[in-house]
Amino acid sequence: MSGWGPIVAAIAGLVGLAFALACEPGEAERPPGTEASARDERLRVFAVAYPLQYFAERIGGDAVDVRFPIPTGIDPAEWSPSAEVVAEYQAADLVLLNGGGYAQWLERASLSRRRLVDTSVGFRKRQLRDSGGVQHAHGPEGEHAHAGVAPMTWLDPELAIAQARAVADALITVRPSAAVHFESGFAALERDLRGLERRFAVAAQELGGAPLFFSHPVYPYFIRAYDLNARSLHWEPQEVPTEAMWAEFRDALAEHPARWMLWEAAPESASKALLERLGVRSHVFDPCARPSESGDYLDRMRRNAEEFESLEVNRPPPSSVE
Amino acid sequence: MVQLCEVEFRYPVGGFALRIPMLEVARGESVAVIGPSGSGKTTLLQLIAGISLPASGTVTTNGTPVNLLDDAARREFRIRNLGLVFQEFELLEYLSVLDNVLLPYRIHPGLTLDSDVRSRALALAECVGVSNKLDRKARKLSQGEKQRAAVCRALIAEPKLLLADEPTGNLDPDNKQRVLDILFEQASDSHSTLIVVTHDRDLLDRFARVIDVKEFHAERVKS
């Protein structure tokens, strides 16, 4: 009878072992983070401006997950993300800044300096003062203006390349193992931007200093880059200018006999018609500040180049309408 | 049983001495020692017990020449042969009645405190009427109770010789008789010799013999 002892013990041991194994977390019960970490292999990059998002996507390709979480229909200049969205920015591996005070909400947000990449740091001295904003004075500090430097540096392909370079450098610093990948992404982007640069330069040369109007003062870098004889207004494409604005414009036109007005977006047909009557043709030059269904940054800049190239060909005689 | 031969004891002061040419107490005999206060009754008991030593002569108790033993041997002798009831009971105040009764067994390595001893202590306490006070601290007892507890302590080691110094001094007449009864009973039960110092003349007729210490008074010889 005593010979049964070890056998019973062995069976009991096996049953116990089976139970223990059954209770072990199986494949399906793995904590959710395990699988997610594989996806997190991609660098999480947050941008504060659409062109930076585009640059990072071009440079990083599949290795990065780039976000610019602006809701549709919001002007990036006026966008201020909620604290919850800022918390998402906090969680990013890199936050791409345009620098020069673009995205003023950054001034009020808590972000880890280590993860901030100021893409304009390479051309601080070439930044332009913004003409917008209201100065005010109250209290002992005296006068101060809520205005920084002009944004939209990316409208100058030369500066865009510098910003893209900064993005590439930052990605390489964070993930040196993917340096070759990032460098080839950057090289392709740089080629495209250089192509744009050449087209704008040729077109500007053909323009030969002819006066132009821009509907809004967001183009100073573009104007400076190609030494354009341009003046900026404060007109919104979706609003027909008031009588007073027209009067002001006619005075300006007398001093600055431009034949073209470049708009941020297609203007109201009334505005367009009135301008035509003054011998000024409307063109659209997309500042590419926000994502659009009409194409990515490069598509839209190429369309801008086409529009810009078309100025010379379509030039109507200034006196023909009068 | 007890024999004092040519014993002389000198008090340190006063030029006063006891001189005992010969004193014999037989085994089982009961003796009362009388005399006025300060006449040397206690000294006589202490000479017999070996607590005090004579200047000359021999004290032989139970065949042992007590005054010739060294200190340790005399203590050994006392604890094994004598039961002592002191004039002021000399209980240890912080011990219970039972622990006081058992004290001889706790202060001498040669005596073993076993269950026999304990039951004897209980029987003795029953006998003298303090069995309901065994756990009480000695300082909380009445004079009579202390007296009876002291008697129990003297009897616990079943001594051959019982020396009691005024054991009835502070007792009411009933209790006097009762304590004496116990002493006599114990002495007769174990054929012990009983020597009791007293100045209570009413009790003397219970003793077989009465010794008056005045007989032994002597002017000290000036040397």
Added chain:
Amino acid sequence: MTDVLFLAWRYLAHYRVKTVILVASIALIVFLPVGLNVLVGQSAEQLTARAEATPLLVGAMGSPLELVLSSLYFESDVPDAIAWAEVEAIEDSGLAQPIPLDARFRARTHPIVGTSLEYFDFRGLRLAEGRRMAVVGECVLGARAAADLAVGAGDTVLSSPESLFDLAGVYPLRMRVVGVFAASHTPDDQVVFVDVKTSWIIQGLGHGHQDLAAAGAAAAVLKQEGDLITANASVVQYNEITPENIDSFHFHGDLSEYPLTGVIAVPHDDKSGVLLMGRFERPEVATQIVRPATVMTELLDTIFTVRAYVVAAIGFAGAGTLATAALVFLLSLRLREREIETIVKIGGSPARVAAILVSEIVVVLVLGAAFAGVLAVLASRYGSEAIRMWITS
């Protein structure tokens, strides 16, 4: 032996008041130096641990100890300010990671520390609830601060004015609690953490107010010259930053001159640390860089010296106590002469009596020492907690 101990114990148990006093005296006199050593050792350990976890500290020229106490333990007076430019300078040096600290305000008794997110990673603070601050006006609380102020995520905390008679116009700012850290048992538990920019807003260096160009502000506008609008003091200044008014908050002047009370510098390696220290050795530099560990070691050396004197004093007091105890014992022997005599008359040996008396002394000493030992164990187990509470309170 049992009998001897029995009698000794009976005596001690009977005179229990005397015994308790003797045991207590012995226990105290043994425990005091031991406990002092344990507690000083542990507090030194904790102070040192915090200091050693903070490699370098940059602050205004002045007392290094004040700088360390202010920046590590949020105690002591507010040191002179250094400029934000120091943070940028350290960062640009590429030698160390700077972590700004601006600890000058309090929310009731709790320090409000303006810093950056890096601080939390650096100190290894874990969130127990909510999230870290994301925008100005939000705060994250240390565990004790949250408990004391009885707030959690979603509640608000009000900053206290710098002083009661603060006329400079530092208005209290109501801050939204967005997270609470788990207890770290460091001074961080006491802190109300905000972004350094929020600290600047409390100082009045940044503010939010009505849009002066808006119609509602017309009454406050004194004059308008072109783009320059001058307003009077009735302009509504916000004392709480909400999602509705946050966009109106802005900072004036040159950010690089904004004040900090200290900057923790975490060197990328040992060599960088040495190089960074070298940069501050030039006499024209108005800032100092210190190794908190060195500063605390100096402080602790002083504490240890004081401790040595205290232990010596306790030693003398102990000798006095023992002498007194001996006297008490000798006096009690005189009272017990009769009792001793009785024992000897019955047949007990003087050696036996001595053994009983020695046992009494030994029992008292052993009980006293055991009691002191228990106190010392308690001190070492709970003392460090108590010290942490003391340090963090």
